[in-house]
Amino acid sequence: MALPSTDTSRLDNTLAVIRTLRDQGSVARIDLGALNCISSATVTSISAELLQQGLIMERPPETPRPTGRGRPKTLIELDPNAACVVCIKLSINEIQLVVGDFSGQVRHSEHHAVPTLTLSADDLEALLEEKISTVCAQQLKGFQRLAGICLAVQGVVSSQSGTIIWSPALSFRNAPISTRLAERFHCSVLLENDANCIASVLAAQPAYADCPNLVVIMLGYGIGMSVLINGVPFLGANGSAAEFGHSKYQPDGALCACGRRGCIEAYTSDYALYRAAADHLALPSGDSAHPSEQQMQALTQLALKGDPTAQRIYAEAGRALGFGIANVLALFNPDLVLITGSGVRGFDAMQAAMHTAIDDALVAELMGTTRIEHCAWDRDMTCMGGITMALNATDAQTLLDSQTAREA
Amino acid sequence: MALPSTDTSRLDNTLAVIRTLRDQGSVARIDLGALNCISSATVTSISAELLQQGLIMERPPETPRPTGRGRPKTLIELDPNAACVVCIKLSINEIQLVVGDFSGQVRHSEHHAVPTLTLSADDLEALLEEKISTVCAQQLKGFQRLAGICLAVQGVVSSQSGTIIWSPALSFRNAPISTRLAERFHCSVLLENDANCIASVLAAQPAYADCPNLVVIMLGYGIGMSVLINGVPFLGANGSAAEFGHSKYQPDGALCACGRRGCIEAYTSDYALYRAAADHLALPSGDSAHPSEQQMQALTQLALKGDPTAQRIYAEAGRALGFGIANVLALFNPDLVLITGSGVRGFDAMQAAMHTAIDDALVAELMGTTRIEHCAWDRDMTCMGGITMALNATDAQTLLDSQTAREA
DNA sequence: AATATTTATTTTAGCACCTAAAGTAAATCA
DNA sequence: TGATTTACTTTAGGTGCTAAAATAAATATT
Numbered sequence: 101m102a103l104p105s106t107d108t109s110r111l112d113n114t115l116a117v118i119r120t121l122r123d124q125g126s127v128a129r130i131d132l133g134a135l136n137c138i139s140s141a142t143v144t145s146i147s148a149e150l151l152q153q154g155l156i157m158e159r160p161p162e163t164p165r166p167t168g169r170g171r172p173k174t175l176i177e178l179d180p181n182a183a184c185v186v187c188i189k190l191s192i193n194e195i196q197l198v199v200g201d202f203s204g205q206v207r208h209s210e211h212h213a214v215p216t217l218t219l220s221a222d223d224l225e226a227l228l229e230e231k232i233s234t235v236c237a238q239q240l241k242g243f244q245r246l247a248g249i250c251l252a253v254q255g256v257v258s259s260q261s262g263t264i265i266w267s268p269a270l271s272f273r274n275a276p277i278s279t280r281l282a283e284r285f286h287c288s289v290l291l292e293n294d295a296n297c298i299a300s301v302l303a304a305q306p307a308y309a310d311c312p313n314l315v316v317i318m319l320g321y322g323i324g325m326s327v328l329i330n331g332v333p334f335l336g337a338n339g340s341a342a343e344f345g346h347s348k349y350q351p352d353g354a355l356c357a358c359g360r361r362g363c364i365e366a367y368t369s370d371y372a373l374y375r376a377a378a379d380h381l382a383l384p385s386g387d388s389a390h391p392s393e394q395q396m397q398a399l400t401q402l403a404l405k406g407d408p409t410a411q412r413i414y415a416e417a418g419r420a421l422g423f424g425i426a427n428v429l430a431l432f433n434p435d436l437v438l439i440t441g442s443g444v445r446g447f448d449a450m451q452a453a454m455h456t457a458i459d460d461a462l463v464a465e466l467m468g469t470t471r472i473e474h475c476a477w478d479r480d481m482t483c484m485g486g487i488t489m490a491l492n493a494t495d496a497q498t499l500l501d502s503q504t505a506r507e508a
Numbered sequence: 509m510a511l512p513s514t515d516t517s518r519l520d521n522t523l524a525v526i527r528t529l530r531d532q533g534s535v536a537r538i539d540l541g542a543l544n545c546i547s548s549a550t551v552t553s554i555s556a557e558l559l560q561q562g563l564i565m566e567r568p569p570e571t572p573r574p575t576g577r578g579r580p581k582t583l584i585e586l587d588p589n590a591a592c593v594v595c596i597k598l599s600i601n602e603i604q605l606v607v608g609d610f611s612g613q614v615r616h617s618e619h620h621a622v623p624t625l626t627l628s629a630d631d632l633e634a635l636l637e638e639k640i641s642t643v644c645a646q647q648l649k650g651f652q653r654l655a656g657i658c659l660a661v662q663g664v665v666s667s668q669s670g671t672i673i674w675s676p677a678l679s680f681r682n683a684p685i686s687t688r689l690a691e692r693f694h695c696s697v698l699l700e701n702d703a704n705c706i707a708s709v710l711a712a713q714p715a716y717a718d719c720p721n722l723v724v725i726m727l728g729y730g731i732g733m734s735v736l737i738n739g740v741p742f743l744g745a746n747g748s749a750a751e752f753g754h755s756k757y758q759p760d761g762a763l764c765a766c767g768r769r770g771c772i773e774a775y776t777s778d779y780a781l782y783r784a785a786a787d788h789l790a791l792p793s794g795d796s797a798h799p800s801e802q803q804m805q806a807l808t809q810l811a812l813k814g815d816p817t818a819q820r821i822y823a824e825a826g827r828a829l830g831f832g833i834a835n836v837l838a839l840f841n842p843d844l845v846l847i848t849g850s851g852v853r854g855f856d857a858m859q860a861a862m863h864t865a866i867d868d869a870l871v872a873e874l875m876g877t878t879r880i881e882h883c884a885w886d887r888d889m890t891c892m893g894g895i896t897m898a899l900n901a902t903d904a905q906t907l908l909d910s911q912t913a914r915e916a
Numbered sequence: 917a918a919t920a921t922t923t924a925t926t927t928t929a930g931c932a933c934c935t936a937a938a939g940t941a942a943a944t945c946a
Numbered sequence: 947t948g949a950t951t952t953a954c955t956t957t958a959g960g961t962g963c964t965a966a967a968a969t970a971a972a973t974a975t976t
Contacts, residue, residue: 110933144955172953343839423759457759550963
């Protein structure tokens with residue numbers, strides 16, 4: 101009921117052209133037509149408008165001419181300076197700011213140590229305003245406008261209402277944050293779960309192009325997950341879907357940071373591994389409730405070098421992870437489960453137990469054809485995903501703005 | 509990439525009109541416009557075509573005139589005889605055949621006892637062909653054509669490839685069934701999981717209209733589930749999503765019919781309850797691995813009347829169900845979880861333990877605003893859903909057929 | 917009873933957008 | 947130099963929508 105009826109084909113086609121250009125760099129009109137199933141006549145018309153609006157440019161022909169007969173292709177590409185977006189990743193005691201241009205390239209990146217757990221909602225608000233203002237003042241010189249901001253947050257967020265519902269990096273809850281930033285910077289503000297940003301980046305990689313239903317599990321201080329269904333992040337009713345870390349391994353099992361018992365996170369996260377190990381093993385001193393990368397690497401090394409206690413701890417973590425993944429397979433039946441995050445450093449020590457657990461839990465029919473893989477972790481991936489998501493979210497508005505700007 | 513561009517607005521709008529008429533019965537042109545966000549001029553044009561094609565009729569004005577000034581509305585409605593569909597529900601040792609008309613009304617229903625577990629794939633094929641032929645010969649008199657067939661099967665099916673991957677009612681696996689039926693009856697064949705059919709019916713009820721993300725759990729001999737995301741059944745990569753019954757409660761727990769241990773089904777299904785009770789309680793004799801409705805009612809009565817052993821068994825079942833639901837909440841975050849199926853007969857004996865388990869498992873933030881409810885069970889619901897789904901799936905084809913028929 | 921008012925449907929006029937086909941441009945090949 | 951090939955642009959025509967005007971069919975008012 102209540103389907104829209106206004107013909108949106110021109111807008112759809114224009115957005116498809118912009119997205120193809122962002123994906124592929126420079127593309128000829130005829131290929132844009134083929135890739136998006138529109139006639140080249142329409143591409144001519146769309147690209148003429150976009151040129152007018154200053155959103156795309158014709159690329160000067162290559163000096164070493166491309167081989168082949170016939171009139172050479174005229175490649176068009178996005179004007180990187182047409183707009184820019186900022187992505188802020190909020191993690192425990194650190195924020196990262198990244199500036200991306202209209203073509204999706206990262207132009208600038210900076211990290212700041214911030215005691216996030218001691219901030220109030222207003223403090224956070226003020227801090228973000230200040231950091232964004234500063235980075236804009238320094239970096240936005242050539243850009244026509246700031247099109248959007250993406251806030252990538254660990255934890256439960258409601259993109260729809262722009263509210264941080266709960267984050268392990270913050271000690272407050274239910275903070276509406278998007279609206280005020282949007283008013284302050286006159287642009288749209290996208291609030292995203294960090295795992296969704298990473299999943300979007302991974303899904304765009306050619307290696308995973310054949311996996312429209314993709315589950316990404318992020319191991320680290322906590323355990324995150326993102327579920328892509330037909331390539332789009334699945335959010336649930338109020339944004340707290342895909343809370344894999346707090347799905348159950350053992351009723352009445354180990355204590356989790358959430359306050360309940362038996363969550364996967366209480367076995368497989370950094371803090372759980374370190375907690376289980378700290379009493380039995382000689383490990384670097386430090387805050388054992390928030391182990392540092394160095395502390396975790398020391399523990400991982402023990403397991404990989406054959407220490408039986410460390411191996412037992414990682415095997416139990418792998419078993420918990422495996423049973424958790426079995427539930428994900430039974431409930432989501434994805435094409436691929438991809439395990440990443442800083443915690444993959446210890447994946448080799450968990451892998452065998454994980455696979456045993458999955459096989460113990462599920463018959464072949466329910467495993468289906470799902471592949472289970474892991475991939476190396478890159479701390480910049482979150483913001484790269486955030487940049488792309490922010491651009492995709494703002495393209496329609498950018499288009500509208502540059503139309504009215506030309507008319508005036 | 510590769511988005512379609514051909515303008516499908518006329519088809520979309522026509523289908524929206526047909527679906528509104530099926531939902532609401534008789535509707536005036538002006539209301540069809542309002543409900544589907546199209547102008548009444550367009551509705552006039554669409555309804556003129558449909559009238560031509562014999563798919564709709566104008567309803568003669570009511571004898572007691574509707575109140576109010578102005579020109580009275582001319583109601584239009586689907587011609588019930590324009591087409592019909594058949595839905596076959598396949599359960600353990602029983603099949604049900606239902607004939608539905610173009611307006612979605614059930615015209616005929618019949619049940620047959622069939623030893624499903626002894627059938628080969630070819631036997632099943634032959635049986636279905638015979639039953640469908642017979643029912644068509646008897647029931648299809650006034651109908652213009654058989655538009656489609658829906659096969660509602662318990663277990664894992666791939667709608668896309670039309671293959672029954674695995675069903676507790678059958679002893680064979682991986683049987684492609686849709687294609688041969690489609691060739692035999694010259695119509696499209698929809699293969700669906702039975703829980704999806706039921707969920708579609710429930711989702712259409714006004715009481716659940718505000719729950720686009722709906723999880724339906726079916727308790728019975730086995731345990732089924734359907735997940736509706738924005739009102740459409742979620743299927744996963746190859747149709748085996750939403751296998752809630754085989755998600756885990758206890759690693760290394762009770763033995764399940766699937767051959768693995770610790771599945772929810774191994775605690776909460778009819779066979780699991782009866783198995784746990786048979787050794788300790790005086791219950792009607794019979795096949796205790798496939799308890800009858802009468803056997804189950806006897807057991808349920810014991811629990812509801814206060815027998816401590818029966819109560820303990822139902823409490824453990826409720827606890828397993830609760831932990832399973834907790835995982836569903838963490839992973840899907842639906843608006844509503846609706847528990848139904850023949851097994852709701854014992855729900856009162858499970859309910860308290862179930863809620864305790866959910867509260868033990870999840871903090872409030874992850875519970876979110878999800879409601880958990882149960883509803884009475886109606887064995888005809890599956891086929892009603894199948895009829896609706898088959899009609900929705902075939903409307904576009906029906907439209908095309910009656911267009912070419914008129915032209916010739 | 918005649919006229920005004922209200923509401924529903926149909927007709928008309930015009931717009932937005934697409935495509936196929938024809939026309940033009942810019943290269944290589946012979 | 948002209949034929950061929952390929953890319954892009956222009957033209958002509960179609961689909962399908964909407965707003966507004968026209969028409970239809972009822973009730974309300976005087």
